[in-house]
Amino acid sequence: MKHDSLKEYLKGGNATGVTYSSKNVEKGNLFVCKGVHFKEEYLAEAVSRGATAYVSEKEYEAGGSIKAFIVDDIREAMRTVAESFYGPVYEKLHLTGITGTKGKSSTTYFMVGIIDEYMASEGKGRSAVLSTINNYDGVIEEESHLTTPEIMELYKHMNNACQSGIEYMTMEVSSQALKVGRVEGVRFDVGCFLNISPDHISSIEHPDFDDYFRSKLRLFEMCDIACVNLDSDERERVVRAAGAAGSVVTFSKSDEGANVYGCNITSVNGRINFDVKVRNLSSIGIDDFDEHIELGSFGMLNVENALAAISISVCYGIPFVHVKAGLAKTVVPGRTELFSSDDGETMYIIDYAHNKLSFEKLIDTVRFEFKDKPLYAVFGCVGDKAYDRREEMGTIAGQNCIKAYVTEQHPGEEPVEGICNEIAEFVRAAGGECDVVPDRGEAIRRAVAEVKEGVVLIIGRGRETRQKRGLRYVGTPSDVDYLLEALGRE
Secondary structure (H helix, E strand, O other): OOOOHHHHHHHHOOOOOEEEEEHOHHHOOEEEEEOOOOHHHHHHHHEEEHEEEEEEEOOHHHHHHOOOEOOHHHHHHHHHHHHHHOOHHHHHOOOEEEEEEOOOHHHHEEEEEEHHHHHHHHHHHHHEOOOOEEOOOOOOEEEEEOOOOOOHHHHHHHHHHOOOOOOEEEOOOOOOHHHHHHOOOOOEEEEEOOOOOEEEEEEOOEOHHHHHHHHHHHHHHEEEEEEEOOOOOOOHHHHHHHHHOEEEEEEEEOOOOOEEEEEEEEEEEEEEEEEEEEOOEHHEEOOEEEEEEEEEEEEEOOOHHHHHHHHHHHOOOOOOOHHHHHHHHHHOOOEEEEEEEOOOOEEEEOOOOOOOHHHHHHHHHHHHHOOOOEEEEEEEOOOOOOOOHHHHHHHHHHOOOOEEEOOOOOOOOOHHHHHHHHHHHHHHHOOOOOOOOHHHHHHHHHHHHHHHEEEEEOOOOOOEEEEEEEEEEEEOOOOHHHHHHHOOOO
């Protein structure tokens, strides 16, 4: 069988650790030569730091006399390394995976808020989380760089959580993670599908929408219970695919037949209230009940995210008192965070909206809350991938905003001004005014200085504190930092 010798080596306790980062190698580690940007000098560094074996698709002189495992597919080998070194650690956790085009982070944080309330009531500590915003596993707490970690990092986080006595882990699962095998072989207690809209279409991600959609649907093959949003586009296809899971729990704010139904939705000064009706879940041991919910987070768009979190909580049998308390307290960092000018005439919303669906949902929320106030936007698009976003985001801004300030947003190896100018063409073609301001801090300062009344949407980064420039992530102030500075509230 493939990788038998590698499995035996790892299960035999021959490695003190496993990593694909040469800078993290410690004595006795097995090193994995991974990535399109891999250089032989990384292996040389790993050897100098004490690596005693390496895995690669080819043999390197830099490996010297240390043991080499040569494989056909490095990603498949990474799964073997993770499973063999750590074992099936996911079986020791209540593991939840959340996917969708938008809302993954907010739903994940709602779940963390709920679970942490529940754990605190039993005298236990925080739950684990792997998200676009940050990772926490009881040992490591860090700002994340990937929505879903590579499989070796994922297993390390799960193992840390188990070793720390953590019972629950909630994680975002991206389409790329599902496509390239970052979660392959992992079993989720609950998998949640939020929504679908074209995104991540490029030569290095998904060649078309069908590939993107099919990748998302793979989550259902990996979970015991599937939670499905009946308000999602492509609903019928999603529900059919969910049949691959052992059980299905549906949620909706428009379909009364959903197992978890949100209704009577109101907003008072941005505080969202709604009733939730839970029905027909006796098959998983849940009696029918009705409750009232108040959200701590601003915005109508969070109703769907909250219903998703309620559905997941129901699957785990978490007492509803903790569900209510968690949702009432949770404010997701960098998601629909609301600020105001000193005179109250201008509102500023910091949000991560970075694709067509999330931008449209945010605008719908703002229209609901602020009626006819004029809209402005500060945003950019990532470099090197998801090229369709430039037209989609630019067109939405041009159609809905008085003015857009187009700026840097993780340009990668592309020139910032080139990306901005491309977006600006679509803004103007859709009838909007646009300034290209490559420096993100300056773009936010200019919006604050120029807009005297209205709502300014500062979107795409939330509270991230780095920009991807070239192949490196460079530390920068977050959008909240830039905004508070511009408002004189440092």
